[in-house]
Amino acid sequence: MKRFILIGLLILFIVYGCGQRFPSKKEFLMDTEVEIILPQGNEEDFTAAFTEMRRVEKLMNVYDPESEISRVNRLADKEPIKISKEIFEVLKEALRYSRLTSGAFDVSIRPLSHLWGTKGKLKEIPEAREIEERLPLVNYRNIILDERNQTVEFKREGMAIDLGGIAKGYALDCAIRVLKERGVKEALINAGGDIKVTGKRDWKIGLQHPRKEDKVLVVIKLKDQAIATSG
Structure with missing residues (x-):
């Protein structure tokens, strides 16, 4: 099982180095904004990942x-x-x-x-x-x-x-699995603070200072791991 890190009462965001930005798509799923970033992905890859997450949501949605x-x-x-x-x-x-x-x-x-x-x-x-x-x-x-x-x-x-406490993380796992099956080697999915990455790239995840919105408290490097916030 991949390592999973839980951070409480903090906000996560992606830190881009040297102005580099990758192709990304956003949709509203599981009552939150979901962003998928694929450095080498195509439109069909984005669609496949979002479709899989919607499938999980439909299966486990208590509402x-x-x-x-x-x-x-x-x-x-x-x-x-x-x-x-x-x-x-x-x-x-x-x-x-x-x-x-x-x-x-x-x-x-x-x-x-x-x-x-x-x-x-x-x-x-x-x-x-x-x-x-x-x-x-x-x-x-x-x-x-x-x-x-x-x-x-x-x-x-x-x-x-x-299953709200586990469904989002499970949906991320399923989406990453679908992307891997399609040959996608690197990906990041951020579902309202629940983040999962795959591939050899070191993704930099910034934790916003809880009382100073314009400051980063710490930057965490993730490689083929996951991290989540609560609060």
């Missing part, structure tokens, strides 16, 4: 009632639900991180996070009573994966999952 994740959330608290191998593997990886972090990362957060609003709409801050009522529904240990039958089941009624 889309037709997505596979929405189907899981509707049915998995009633009986084991057969899911695609792709969703199964992503869920398995998410649960691994839940165990590693002792639940600090928990994809079963949906019943609680939903109290703060839906996509693009912020509700009023929920009352303590509402939070207390939903807390018992948030526990990754109550998500049961059956590898033999490729099913998922929730042990408590009302549980729901949200």
